Every structure is written in C-alpha cells, then in structure tokens.
Amino acid sequence: MFFRKPSPTSTSSLHDHLPSSPDPFSNTKDKDPNIYIAKLTKIKYFLFSSIFIATWLILIRLRLFPTNTTTITTSLSTTLNNHTKTCLGSYPFYIYNLPPKFNLGLLEHCNKLNIYTNMCPHVANNGLGQPITTVTETVTALPLSTSSSSWFATHQFIAEMIIHARLENHPCRTWDPTEARLFYVPFYGGLYASSVFREANLTQRDSLIVDLVDFLQSQPRFSVNNGRDHFLALGRTAWDFMRTPDGPDFGANILLNLPSVKNMSVLTVERQPWQGKNQFGIPYPSYFHPRSLTELAKWQNGIRHxxxxxxxxxxxxxxxxxxxxxxxxxxxxxxxxxxxxxxxxxxxxxxxxxxxxxxxxxxxxxxxxxxxxxxxxxxxxxxxxxxxxxxxxxxxxxxxxxxxxxxxxxxxxxxxxxxxxxxxxxxxxxxxxxxxxxxxxxxxxxxxxxxxxxxxxTYMHPNASVVEDVSFGDAVDIALERLSRIVEEKISGGDSESEEV
Structure with missing residues (x-):
C-alpha cells in the first residue's frame, strides 16, 4: 500500500564502485617468479583492503540509517554514491513506532473507517487515493495533463496519512531519539474518530484515545519535556476531538481535552478559534501532489495564463x-x-x-x-x-x-x-x-x-524527495519549520501559546 524507496545497491554491484585490479595472468612482462609472487601478494592485499573498507562503510550506513522504519516498512532511499540530502529549516525529528492499532492497523478495516463512505479507495497510495488517469472532454482545457502521475482523487479528511508518508521520507528525520528535537506521534486520529461517530458508549469511543496517552506517558522521551516537543497531525477538524460533558456530542472524542495532549502541538485542518491555543491549522489536501519543482512550475505557469x-x-x-x-x-x-x-x-x-x-x-x-x-x-x-x-x-x-x-x-x-x-x-x-x-x-x-x-x-508526493534532492517548501516543510520555532519557545520558557508564531 505504501510507496517504497529504491532498494540499496546490492553487495554484488558494489564491485562496480571499487578500483579495478589488473589481471595477474594477462600481459605481464615479469618473468621472475619471485617478482610475480610479490605482485600477487600486493594485489590480494589491495582486494582484501577494498572489500574490508566497503563492508565497513555499509555497516556504518546501516547503523545510521536502519532499513526498518517506525511504522512503514521501507528500504533505504539512497545508495552509497547518491548525494546526501540536507535538513534545512527544521529541527531533526523522530517518528514514534506506535503499535499498529493506532495507525496502520486501522486500515485493515478501511471499509468501516467512515460511517458515510467506504474509505478503502481513499487510504490507498499513502492516503493520496486513486490516481486520476483519464482525461474527459470537460477537463481538456486544464493547463496540465490529468494523466500525470501526480494527480489523485484525494479525500478531504486524509491529511494525517499523507503527512505520515511525507515525514517517513523527509531529510530532517532521525532514527536516533537522542538526536531529535521534535517528536512526531503518527496517530490516525481522524480515521479512528470517524469510525466511531455513532458509538453510544462514550468509554468505548474514547478507549483508543486513552490507550494512546497511556503509551506516550510511558515513553522516556515524552517525560523529558512533558510532551511539549511532541506533535500530532489530525485529518479532521478539532471539533471532532473536543467533546465536553456539557456540550453537544456530534460523535466527538476527548483527545484534545486531555492535559497531556494540551502540552503537545496539534496540526489540524481546522483549529478551534477560541480554545485551540496548541492547535495549528494545516491545509486540506487537494488533488495535486507534485513530485518535482518542474511539475509545480508547469502548473503555476499554466493557470497564470x-x-x-x-x-x-x-x-x-x-x-x-x-x-x-x-x-x-x-x-x-x-x-x-x-x-x-x-x-x-x-x-x-x-x-x-x-x-x-x-x-x-x-x-x-x-x-x-x-x-x-x-x-x-x-x-x-x-x-x-x-x-x-x-x-x-x-x-x-x-x-x-x-x-x-x-x-x-x-x-x-x-x-x-x-x-x-x-x-x-x-x-x-x-x-x-x-x-x-x-x-x-x-x-x-x-x-x-x-x-x-x-x-x-500543497502536499508533495511522498516520494518526491527521491526524485529531486531539494524540497520546494510544501505544507509539511512549513509545518516542521514553524513547529521547530514553537518547541524552542516552549522549552526555553517563551510564549508557547502564540497563534502567530
């Protein structure tokens, strides 16, 4: 279901990057067997050293960039001869390895994730939904061909999945929590909320929310700053997570009213304008998810004219x-x-x-x-x-x-x-x-x-970073940059509740 990055170069192909060695049996002018043995010894030593160094480099790379990700199994996105991507504008962030019931496990019952529609087509392709591949007479005037692989029928309440996929491939990600300054909790809260809108038993409706908070509070990194350097991304409006005893139900749960979550930063497609001090509005996803600056510029130029x-x-x-x-x-x-x-x-x-x-x-x-x-x-x-x-x-x-x-x-x-x-x-x-x-x-x-x-x-295609070595500052990049500022102020004792940060 999830896009996978290109696999690393195999061990056999690594030979292509090693210096070529002469054939000891070809075109040699040395007739002295002692000289021949000495040269052969040097060649063996050179080959052994080369293989040892190559193996050492691979082990170091696997240590720094392990192939198992936190919740989506992917392979390394770059090989040893690729350019190293640079993290700019954001603190390094760590993605929690949540138990599957908080994210990918929910997708196993995608037909029950929304009481109004079958979400299975919409959760496909990392939440981008179904590709738009046909061009009809009604859309031939659009400035960019709809057969492009960057166009999808994306559901409006699916941003949490797209953000998760983008962050999995993001150059600012670190696999070492001790190096992180931001911590992302990949909870598919919007999909869960919409699956239990009609649940009359409020305890049962809130059960996964309570489990999530219990999990976070048991994590060593959460307790360091009481969650102030942690963030969630929700694909639905804040109203779906702010049920109060004296307010209307509307199928909501209590996620955003819990003290531990109030310490965190919450990205949501609609914040509560008066009480959402720790909530920050992010764009609803539209249908265009460009893989490159070229695609983006082509679209912008087309609609400009x-x-x-x-x-x-x-x-x-x-x-x-x-x-x-x-x-x-x-x-x-x-x-x-x-x-x-x-x-x-x-x-x-x-x-x-x-x-x-x-x-x-x-x-x-x-x-x-x-x-x-x-x-x-x-x-x-x-x-x-x-x-x-x-x-x-x-x-x-x-x-x-x-x-x-x-x-x-x-x-x-x-x-x-x-x-x-x-x-x-x-x-x-x-x-x-x-x-x-x-x-x-x-x-x-x-x-x-x-x-x-x-x-x-715009939300870039999750694999856009594989195609281009630079980002064009999409919705996720901007969120990471702003979250870095907010966390800095929270931890340093500044005004952590400023909406304009």
Whole structure:
C-alpha cells in the first residue's frame, strides 16, 4: 500500500564502485617468479583492503540509517554514491513506532473507517487515493495533463496519512531519539474518530484515545519535556476531538481535552478559534501532489495564463439547521440570478461536484471563487481555488484568517476578498457588485499572490524527495519549520501559546 524507496545497491554491484585490479595472468612482462609472487601478494592485499573498507562503510550506513522504519516498512532511499540530502529549516525529528492499532492497523478495516463512505479507495497510495488517469472532454482545457502521475482523487479528511508518508521520507528525520528535537506521534486520529461517530458508549469511543496517552506517558522521551516537543497531525477538524460533558456530542472524542495532549502541538485542518491555543491549522489536501519543482512550475505557469470568462463561481450546496451556513442560501440565490456566476451545486447525484477535474476546470475559468462556511468554518474548496489560481472570497474570518496563519499572508486583502456574512442578504450587499468594483490591476496582483501560495498549501508526493534532492517548501516543510520555532519557545520558557508564531 505504501510507496517504497529504491532498494540499496546490492553487495554484488558494489564491485562496480571499487578500483579495478589488473589481471595477474594477462600481459605481464615479469618473468621472475619471485617478482610475480610479490605482485600477487600486493594485489590480494589491495582486494582484501577494498572489500574490508566497503563492508565497513555499509555497516556504518546501516547503523545510521536502519532499513526498518517506525511504522512503514521501507528500504533505504539512497545508495552509497547518491548525494546526501540536507535538513534545512527544521529541527531533526523522530517518528514514534506506535503499535499498529493506532495507525496502520486501522486500515485493515478501511471499509468501516467512515460511517458515510467506504474509505478503502481513499487510504490507498499513502492516503493520496486513486490516481486520476483519464482525461474527459470537460477537463481538456486544464493547463496540465490529468494523466500525470501526480494527480489523485484525494479525500478531504486524509491529511494525517499523507503527512505520515511525507515525514517517513523527509531529510530532517532521525532514527536516533537522542538526536531529535521534535517528536512526531503518527496517530490516525481522524480515521479512528470517524469510525466511531455513532458509538453510544462514550468509554468505548474514547478507549483508543486513552490507550494512546497511556503509551506516550510511558515513553522516556515524552517525560523529558512533558510532551511539549511532541506533535500530532489530525485529518479532521478539532471539533471532532473536543467533546465536553456539557456540550453537544456530534460523535466527538476527548483527545484534545486531555492535559497531556494540551502540552503537545496539534496540526489540524481546522483549529478551534477560541480554545485551540496548541492547535495549528494545516491545509486540506487537494488533488495535486507534485513530485518535482518542474511539475509545480508547469502548473503555476499554466493557470497564470488561463482564460477566466466567469467573474465568480460557487461549488457547494445548501445546509440545513446550521446558523453559520445560512449564507449559503444567499450565495446560491445570488449566483443563480447573476449571468457572471458559474454554479456547481452539490447534493445527491451531483456527479460533477464530486469530479475533481471538473471542479478544478470551473475554478480555473473563474476570477473569484466563493468560500462559504458549511458543516464547520473551513472547507477543502478554499485550497482547490488556490490550486486553480482563483481568488477566494470569504464570508467568515474563521474560514481562513484565524486558521492558516502559517500559510497565508497577514494582509488578507492581498490574496482574498472578505464580505461579512451579516452584510450579505436581502437589501444588503450584492456579491457581484462588490467583485465588479475591484480593479483589474488589483485583481491580477491578488491572483499573483494566490498562485505563489500553491507550493505552501500543497502536499508533495511522498516520494518526491527521491526524485529531486531539494524540497520546494510544501505544507509539511512549513509545518516542521514553524513547529521547530514553537518547541524552542516552549522549552526555553517563551510564549508557547502564540497563534502567530
């Protein structure tokens, strides 16, 4: 299921890297047998020394870079003659070897990981999902061929698996916990949470969470700094892990309310804006997972020159019973009534809405993309629109501004438009009029910033580091860099709860 790095050069092929030795029986002009024996002795000594040195190098490499990883069995990614990758911008980190029940063991029952859908196709390929290999008539206008091996139908709640795979291959990883300054706990908490949403027995629903904390507290490295140098990555919103006795259930568990976990740093696709001091928003995964800088640049250049006949578009559907989603009804109404809006309405049987390439085609043809809150404040569509070079339009500050400070500029009007949902309604602001009032020059500058954000909000292919010796600073690289700063402040006694770190 998991990508594997190229196997190390075999012992037999190691001979190819050794200095060649002369054949003692060919073209020798020495007729004296004593001279011949002396030369043969030197040759034997040279061969023995060469083999000894080669064996010594292999043993050292296996000691520093053992072939067994913490939870995903892979082989060495580089051979002795490869360039050594450099860890830049982040502290060295260690990956805990958790018991399988906390991550890979959950995948054995992938058809039961989500009460709404079969997750087996989505957990494939390290969580990237199924490759997108076909090009239909509706997507031929996209600037990069969809037959590329870097395009996948990635599930929106699967970031924890992708991050795990990326970190397994990351150059900042160390296999020696005494050398680490960061410690990653590869718990697939989102997949577990969604598998027990309907579990009525709260003790049973929280059982794996309690087991995880017990495991961590038994680890020597956890107790050194009381978990302050440890971090989790969760593929679902923080609300799914913050159940309280006096609050609504919603199928959540208590993970983020436990004191030990509050000491840790938690990466999540949506943080709790008011109580999530140790939570840090990371991008929802979109469909593009480039293996190289060349692929990324090709996509960026293509969408930079994309024709955009639609002033704005909306990909989404209505929501019932949610006050924060009332803005959706207004957006749907205004979009239907505008000749400048392209609407892709989602709902049962809405095939185009669930076709990644069809959605991206609409966005690449739109100048602005409306991003309304739904079941929660944030949505994956925000990152689809950035990938498409479409300027996002927000109606709540918690859809992006209070969430993704690591990934987007502080100056919100440099890359987005904000229309307060309370100002958008009957007899109030018209979305079309607000967007029409933005000058073409300002719009182009905003689009340039949006396109420059693509690498930051994109998750590289887990094997990208095998293809290129450098990273282009993707979502995982940025998270590691920021986590390094946060841990430094926590341990040194600084302000560990700053959201803007």
């Amino acid at each position: 994309s024709q955009r006949p639609h002033l704005f578009s909306f990909v989404g559907g209505p929501r019932k019973g949610l006050k924060k989603a009332q803005i959706r009804d207004e957006i749907l109404k205004q979009c239907r009534n505008s000749e400048k809006c392209e609407l892709v309405q989602c709902g049962r049987g809405a095939g185009k809405c669930h076709d990644p390439m069809a959605v991206l085609e609409v966005m690449t043809k739109s100048r602005f993309c409306l991003q309304a809150p739904g079941d929660s404040f944030t949505r994956r569509s925000t990152f689809d629109s950035i990938l498409a070079g479409c300027v996002p339009v927000f109606f709540s500050p918690h859809t992006a501004y209070s969430q993704y400070a690591w990934y987007v500029p502080d100056e919100r009007d440099t890359y987005s438009v904000f229309i307060d949902e309370n100002d958008c309604g009957e007899g109030k602001k018209s979305i079309e009029e607000v967007l029409m009032a933005i000058s073409k020059e300002k719009e182009e500058k905003m689009r340039g910033v949006v396109i420059s954000l693509i690498n930051k909000v």
